[in-house]
Structure formats: C-alpha cells, structure tokens
Amino acid sequence: MSEMATYMLRKFEKYWRSYSVILSMAIVLDPRYKLKFVKFCFTKLNSDTADAKLKVIEDNLQLLFKEYLIPSTKTSLSEEHACGSGSGSNEMRDALEEFDMFESQLESNTGKTQLDLYLEEASLDRKTNPNLDVLGFWKDNRLRYPELSLMTRDVFSVPITTVASESAFSIGGRIIGKFRSSILPANAEAQLCTRDWICGQEDLDGSGSDFDEDEIVVDLEPYLEKLRGKNTLTC
Structure with a gap:
C-alpha cells in the first residue's frame, strides 16, 4: 500500500504542476478576483511555489497585452468612437464617452499601462456582485480600457476544455x-x-x-x- 500511495502521489503532483495559464489569466480579468484569488489558489496547492507561478501568470498577461498595443487597433478604436460621437442620437452619452476617452488618455500618460491600472484598482465586492456579468463589465468599461477589453473578450472566448x-x-x-x-x-x-x-x-x-x-x-x-x-x- 505504501508503494501504491507513493505512485499515486507522484501522479497527483504531476497534475497539480500542469495548471492552466489561460484559465488563471481569465480569473485575473474578473474584476472580483484579480491576482489575489490566483495567489490564494496557488498557495493552497503549494505555498513554496506560489510566488513563482504567480510571476508566470503576470508575465504572460503583460506579454499578451503587448500584442494588442498596435497602431492599427488604436486607430480603429479612435475612428469607431469618433463615428459614434458624431451620430448625435444621444448627446449626453457621447459627452460621457468622450470624457472616458479623455480620462483614459490622462491615465496612459502616467507611464502605466491599462493592465497596470486595472490591477491596481480595488476589486469589486464579490458578495454584492455574486452574479456579475463579466463581459458586460468590460463592455461598459471599453472606453477606459480599449485594448484591455479586446484582450479580455478574446481570452474569455477560449474554450476551457476540449x-x-x-x-x-x-x-x-x-x-x-x-x-x-x-x-x-x-x-x-x-x-x-x-x-x-x-x-x-x-x-x-x-x-x-x-x-x-x-x-x-x-x-x-x-x-x-x-x-x-x-x-x-x-x-
């Protein structure tokens, strides 16, 4: 029985090491959990390797976000917002959208990326938002985080299983x-x-x-x- 238990333990440790990076990134992009919940899960599995695994998730998030910081994306987004603001169907909404774009530009001038600003913001209260529509949240904040919202949309579209x-x-x-x-x-x-x-x-x-x-x-x-x-x- 001891030999069988040792063999089973090796199997379990193998599967625990094979954690899903894309699934961890999706949890980080949920405004109720972010990096704290991922670190909590890694700590429960193995506190000695939790920081190293969390660093891998952060590095992959930054690398993925850089792929969305291309001139064509920024140009298309600015054109889309310009067309939307010129429709005249709802002047108040257009004015608020312009303010959100202005605020986003001010924040980007501080030297921090949209991902950094999102991670530094306080997480939403999980108890008061138990059924939060995460995609709806990013849709509402697409003007503050234009590239980050596109990245989130693509990450959430990845199937979690085959x-x-x-x-x-x-x-x-x-x-x-x-x-x-x-x-x-x-x-x-x-x-x-x-x-x-x-x-x-x-x-x-x-x-x-x-x-x-x-x-x-x-x-x-x-x-x-x-x-x-x-x-x-x-x-």
Missing part, C-alpha cells in the same frame, strides 16, 4: 467509417444528433419530464426477416 469536440470526433468516427465514407452530410448529422433531438422534445402537455424512451423503440425484427430472406435467395 472534451466536447473530442467526443464529437470519436462518435463521428463510429458513424463515418471506411465502409460508410460516402454517407450524406445530412444523414451523418441526423445519426449524430438523433438521440439529443428525441430526448430534447417535450410532451404535448409541455412537461417533458415523463418522456419514455420505450415509446420510440422500433421493432426491427420484420426488417431483419426480410434481410435474411434476401440473403438466402442470393446464396
């Missing part, structure tokens, strides 16, 4: 094999999705909870008898 896509490909391999390589796309989609479509249907009364799979079972015996008869005649 299980769903891998599962779809494995199921597809069982349906489209070497003997069925010419199956029509519509038929392949139907065979992939039929069970989800059927089980997702609701009853006529709208409850959908008393769905019985036995009702959709098809008796294949008559078809098998016909196939056996054809095979016998062929032989």
Whole structure:
C-alpha cells in the first residue's frame, strides 16, 4: 500500500504542476478576483511555489497585452468612437464617452499601462456582485480600457476544455467509417444528433419530464426477416 500511495502521489503532483495559464489569466480579468484569488489558489496547492507561478501568470498577461498595443487597433478604436460621437442620437452619452476617452488618455500618460491600472484598482465586492456579468463589465468599461477589453473578450472566448469536440470526433468516427465514407452530410448529422433531438422534445402537455424512451423503440425484427430472406435467395 505504501508503494501504491507513493505512485499515486507522484501522479497527483504531476497534475497539480500542469495548471492552466489561460484559465488563471481569465480569473485575473474578473474584476472580483484579480491576482489575489490566483495567489490564494496557488498557495493552497503549494505555498513554496506560489510566488513563482504567480510571476508566470503576470508575465504572460503583460506579454499578451503587448500584442494588442498596435497602431492599427488604436486607430480603429479612435475612428469607431469618433463615428459614434458624431451620430448625435444621444448627446449626453457621447459627452460621457468622450470624457472616458479623455480620462483614459490622462491615465496612459502616467507611464502605466491599462493592465497596470486595472490591477491596481480595488476589486469589486464579490458578495454584492455574486452574479456579475463579466463581459458586460468590460463592455461598459471599453472606453477606459480599449485594448484591455479586446484582450479580455478574446481570452474569455477560449474554450476551457476540449472534451466536447473530442467526443464529437470519436462518435463521428463510429458513424463515418471506411465502409460508410460516402454517407450524406445530412444523414451523418441526423445519426449524430438523433438521440439529443428525441430526448430534447417535450410532451404535448409541455412537461417533458415523463418522456419514455420505450415509446420510440422500433421493432426491427420484420426488417431483419426480410434481410435474411434476401440473403438466402442470393446464396
């Protein structure tokens, strides 16, 4: 048992070392948690390596943010804001947006990046914002953090797992094999999705909870008898 426990411990330590950098970056971009929560999680795993792991996350955030600081992005953003302010549909909103842009320019002149300013700001209260729409927060603050909001949008669009896509490909391999390589796309989609479509249907009364799979079972015996008869005649 001691040898087995030692082997299991090595496995666990291997998986704990393989932490997700992009997932940690996404947590930092949540205004309720930022770097403090990431450091807290790393400390619970291993307090000796927490600071080193946190430094990796910070460095990757800075490197990624520099990719968004390109002239074309700034130009397109300024043009977009200029067009929006010239619409005249809501003068008060346009004036506030111009003020936000002005404030953002003042803050950038201090020598700190948008990422630095965001990390230095106080975190939002997690208890008073339990269901915060993070993307909505960055949309509302896109004028203060134009490039950082674009980076956040792209980071949050990264899937956190590949299980769903891998599962779809494995199921597809069982349906489209070497003997069925010419199956029509519509038929392949139907065979992939039929069970989800059927089980997702609701009853006529709208409850959908008393769905019985036995009702959709098809008796294949008559078809098998016909196939056996054809095979016998062929032989």
